[in-house]
Amino acid sequence: MAINPLAQFSRLRLLVVCEPDEDGQSLLRHLQRSRAQVRHQWPAPDRIGENADVLFCEYGPGLGNRLAWMPGEAEAALIVLLPQNVRLDYHELHVACPNAVLSRPYQPHLIDAAMLLAFDQFAFFRRQKTRIARMEENARAMRDIEKAKQLIMRRNRINETEAFRVLRDMAMKKRVTVASLASKLVDTSDSLV
Known part of the structure; x- marks a missing residue:
């Protein structure tokens, strides 16, 4: 029997800022299986990411400026949700400084991988900041x-x-x-x- 890698995240607060289409609903259902506190917001608010441990957020213009923290001072792990067949502004993506990206269509094993990678990288960043x-x-x-x-x-x-x-x-x-x-x-x- 396969073990759900997201089970270790049951105490986390997840915020999902994405369109509630078929892919968005699939993402939400998968994250809710982790037993974490999952909140969904749409349309995206002016300030994104407050009161969350992990933020799943749709890619869009000005994303880096809409985050609830200053660049380099992240308060949550950030996973940017990339649209399918849309040209990306890589500078815009760089400014948002995500810990992982996830592209449509969202597949369960890729969601798990992005979540594990993002949270581990964010935790490492926090430990390094504390050490410094x-x-x-x-x-x-x-x-x-x-x-x-x-x-x-x-x-x-x-x-x-x-x-x-x-x-x-x-x-x-x-x-x-x-x-x-x-x-x-x-x-x-x-x-x-």
Whole structure:
């Protein structure tokens, strides 16, 4: 017995913005079998993709500008539904930045493949974005710690090792991290200048 790959998506909110023709109805029925929360909107609203984890959206002019997020800041996996026998504006498609595309007529195995690909790619993008944010936060903390050590070294006329020990001891007494204490010290010294 074949296992439905979409079963793992039962907790997701799917938004389908497509014409309710035969292909659109077929897509909706297939997605509803996943037991996910499936909403259908037609005609397409001015802002597309709010309150969704995965967005299935008809290709059309201005799609990238109608999405509910800024380019590169996607809040949902995007699957663009391509029309049959229509010339595509590839720049327009590029601006929308889809995670997958699906062309008519929609076939169940291709819907599943597009959904898996889009959601996996979107999840990877989110993990990378979180990792980058943590790295930036760590770099900012290291800069603040270095500046705080310099302040302590100048104020107490001690070397770098002793300055870090003073900073660490102060953080332990106040029960805060060295990074947060260093940030406060730097902010305070900047405001005095």
